[in-house]
Amino acid sequence: MTLPLPFSQPGFWSATAMIAAIVLCSTTGEVLTAAAMKSIGDLDEIRAHSGLKGAIRAVLTCPLFFAGVVFLALAFFSLLLALNHLNLSLVAPASASLTLVTNAIAGKIFLKENVDRRRWAAFLLVCVGVYLLAH
Amino acid sequence: MSQHSLTPRQYLILGFVAVCAPLGDTCLSRGMTHLPAISLAHPAALIAAVFTPWIAAGIALLIGFFASYLTALSWADLTFVLPVTAFGNMIVEVMARFYLHETVSWQRWLGVVLITLGVGFVAQGPSLTVRPAPARISDSAIEAEQPR
Numbered sequence: 001m002t003l004p005l006p007f008s009q010p011g012f013w014s015a016t017a018m019i020a021a022i023v024l025c026s027t028t029g030e031v032l033t034a035a036a037m038k039s040i041g042d043l044d045e046i047r048a049h050s051g052l053k054g055a056i057r058a059v060l061t062c063p064l065f066f067a068g069v070v071f072l073a074l075a076f077f078s079l080l081l082a083l084n085h086l087n088l089s090l091v092a093p094a095s096a097s098l099t100l101v102t103n104a105i106a107g108k109i110f111l112k113e114n115v116d117r118r119r120w121a122a123f124l125l126v127c128v129g130v131y132l133l134a135h
Numbered sequence: 136m137s138q139h140s141l142t143p144r145q146y147l148i149l150g151f152v153a154v155c156a157p158l159g160d161t162c163l164s165r166g167m168t169h170l171p172a173i174s175l176a177h178p179a180a181l182i183a184a185v186f187t188p189w190i191a192a193g194i195a196l197l198i199g200f201f202a203s204y205l206t207a208l209s210w211a212d213l214t215f216v217l218p219v220t221a222f223g224n225m226i227v228e229v230m231a232r233f234y235l236h237e238t239v240s241w242q243r244w245l246g247v248v249l250i251t252l253g254v255g256f257v258a259q260g261p262s263l264t265v266r267p268a269p270a271r272i273s274d275s276a277i278e279a280e281q282p283r
Binding site: 030034037096103122123128131 | 144218221228243245247249
């Protein structure tokens with residue numbers, strides 16, 4: 001069976017795997033970082049009480065933050081790998097749009113955020129907008 | 136979800152999030168395209184690139200982005216902050232048209248309109264999911280535990 005390929009090199013499934021790696025690593029990193037910042041608390045208040053050093057210490061002593069940074073770094077290297085094989089005009093809009101959607105789903109499931117209809121509509125509009133900007 | 140409005144200072148931080156990322160990427164892109172091709176066989180050239188003015192400016196802007204992004208995540212939902220960061224794409228597109236005098240297609244203008252609408256949708260709503268505080272021990276329960 002031959003699939004309609006939007007791009008010639010590499011194959012459809014290899015390209016899908018590369019973009020999926022970016023999206024998964026990026027979403028995991030964003031969710032872990034967001035969870036870390038929520039567990040730390042309002043940085044403005046911490047800085048008001050303990051100064052800038054106290055705020056930096058609060059962030060740097062949070063293990064969740066480092067886990068998030070590791071996944072964000074993995075997402076960055078996945079992006080570099082994908083850009084080495086695929087066109088920017090495919091990778092940039094596909095990864096940006098899909099990451100927005102997966103982040104909304106992950107935010108609702110893992111961070112228990114209240115993603116109401118207003119936010120879903122916003123995500124849909126921004127996804128289509130990012131896709132159009134990249135073309 | 137109850138209404139959770141933002142202070143002007145918090146709007147300013149969101150503005151930094153939206154502006155610093157695309158400007159930083161633009162600086163990195165401009166810096167890297169002006170350098171000769173770098174191969175992985177000579178990683179020192181990559182380190183030297185960090186100290187060129189455009190790349191250094193790009194890194195400084197991206198550090199500013201990350202700091203303001205982390206600050207925003209400490210008082211707003213991830214699903215609130217992410218669409219706002221997309222607003223930066225719109226700023227770049229407007230700058231490309233009116234500052235760099237580039238041709239912007241109608242598809243891109245439509246993209247700008249959709250992102251603006253999306254960010255407007257999110258900005259109108261609450262920024263943070265407020266969870267009910269843990270149930271406190273009622274006064275009657277405390278009185279019941281006190282010795283008579």
